[in-house]
Amino acid sequence: MQITGIELRRIAMPLVAPFRTSFGTETTRDVLLVRVVTPDAEGWGECVAMSEPLYSSEYVDGAADVMRRFLIPALPRTADPQAVGPALAPIRGHRMAKAALEAAVLDASLRITGESFGHYLGATRDRVPCGVSVGITGSVAELLDTVAAYVEEGYVRVKLKIGPGWDVTPVRAVRERFGEDLLLQVDANAAYTLADARHLARLDAFDLLLIEQPLADDDLVQHARLARTLRTPICLDESIESAAHAAAAITLGACSVVNVKPGRVGGYLEARRIHDLCRAHGVAVWCGGMLETGIGRAANVALAALPGFTLPGDTSASRRYFGTDVTPPFELSGGHLDVPAGAGLGVEPIPDVLNEVTTATEWIPF
Ligand code: OSB
Ligand code: MG
Missing domain, CATH: 3.20.20.120 (Enolase-like C-terminal domain)
Known part of the structure; x- marks a missing residue:
């Protein structure tokens, strides 16, 4: 199963109430979603980096940058989830960015075999x-x-x-x-x-x-x-x-x-x-x-x-x-x-809702 390309999709999700921690206050969740496309299935991953590097050193713009410049070019050509970690290992750190890519590859490959994440x-x-x-x-x-x-x-x-x-x-x-x-x-x-x-x-x-x-x-x-x-x-x-x-x-x-x-x-x-x-x-x-x-x-x-x-x-x-x-x-x-029981993540974004909250998309061909 070859990867055709990867979409980076930035969404803005207003929180129902501000979330205050010892490191800052969040009012809108700024999220980077990753969509891995193959001829047989698509897979989604969510990058959990926050907009500022206050919880850890990662932040959303940095995650998008390292994905497009270093991580996506280093991904294995075939969507084998077990191969993602080793292929990305030479690039130091950026674990949240790596995790999102691995999750999207996992979702795509599990949707093909029909197995659930769980x-x-x-x-x-x-x-x-x-x-x-x-x-x-x-x-x-x-x-x-x-x-x-x-x-x-x-x-x-x-x-x-x-x-x-x-x-x-x-x-x-x-x-x-x-x-x-x-x-x-x-x-x-x-x-x-x-x-x-x-x-x-x-x-x-x-x-x-x-x-x-x-x-x-x-x-x-x-x-x-x-x-x-x-x-x-x-x-x-x-x-x-x-x-x-x-x-x-x-x-x-x-x-x-x-x-x-x-x-x-x-x-x-x-x-x-x-x-x-x-x-x-x-x-x-x-x-x-x-x-x-x-x-x-x-x-x-x-x-x-x-x-x-x-x-x-x-x-x-x-x-x-x-x-x-x-x-x-x-x-x-x-x-x-x-626990979702369907293939892969068992859930998918609702297209209308997703488009409503999307602030930017970028297609990276493989
Ligand atoms: O430290 O566990 C944390 C949220 C953002 C960043 C760090 C943390 C948290 C939470 C909320 O505690 C966990 C959640 O409800 O998703
Ligand atoms: Mg904690």
Whole structure:
């Protein structure tokens, strides 16, 4: 199956509410979609880079540039998903861009064989429990209202974004209001340093499932030190860009949980390797999110159905993000999302909706 060409499609997706983290506020999701065209099938991939390099060094314009100048010319001529990673390996970094291309090739090739993403990856469930990531709000009262609405919708786990000046007080308020049975965790997006260890230990009082990425992305050693001073388990997000990083983090004792995001680690195949490694070591994993449209969400939900994903993920319903998703919406049922069962991603963009939100397209012949 030869690749005929690749379309880069930029879309602008207004968020239903601004999403504030310790690194910035997002009001519109600026997304780069990739469409791989072959004579027999087309495949879609979503690049999770954000418009500015604040979560990690990647950003949407940079991803589009590296794709057209370096990654697409290096792709194998035939659409073999297993060959994509090795072909792109000589180009350093740019994992989110690589992941989007690999996902699109995977989707195209699975649509031809009729196999679903979930089946291909090794999913063992047909639905997955869902958590929700709650941004920093203007007040504790607003946060409590926001969390109440999500709990009412059925989310089985709540993650609060935290940062210096927005940590112990909001966490205490949520724990007091919703009680000890609420599965609750926090995400600092690398906003603290080891000098904050005593302050972070105050969160131990609230029986959190985990604290995600408290310290800098490139500091596994300090996370290992922090882990010895906290009772709350440490989960790494930004720090884990590969299975090799996950192995190092486990060896050092830098984390006891890993947030798996396929974009951050260079693709769904590397994400599965991290799942396998963590599972073998008894380290829990869960599927993170990057405010994906239905394209990326379909693949994430399939991944989250693998047996080592023992904690609820940030795989929320489409309506938590967008008024109108580019695919038929993912809807929560009893706190779960169904894993798509159709060939490939099992979902496709709705042409009219896609055209409505498209800001630019570029065709790169092969
Ligand atoms: O750190 O997990 C994160 C969104 C964008 C960038 C980084 C993160 C997040 C989220 C939201 O927490 C996850 C989601 O609902 O998609
Ligand atoms: Mg995170």
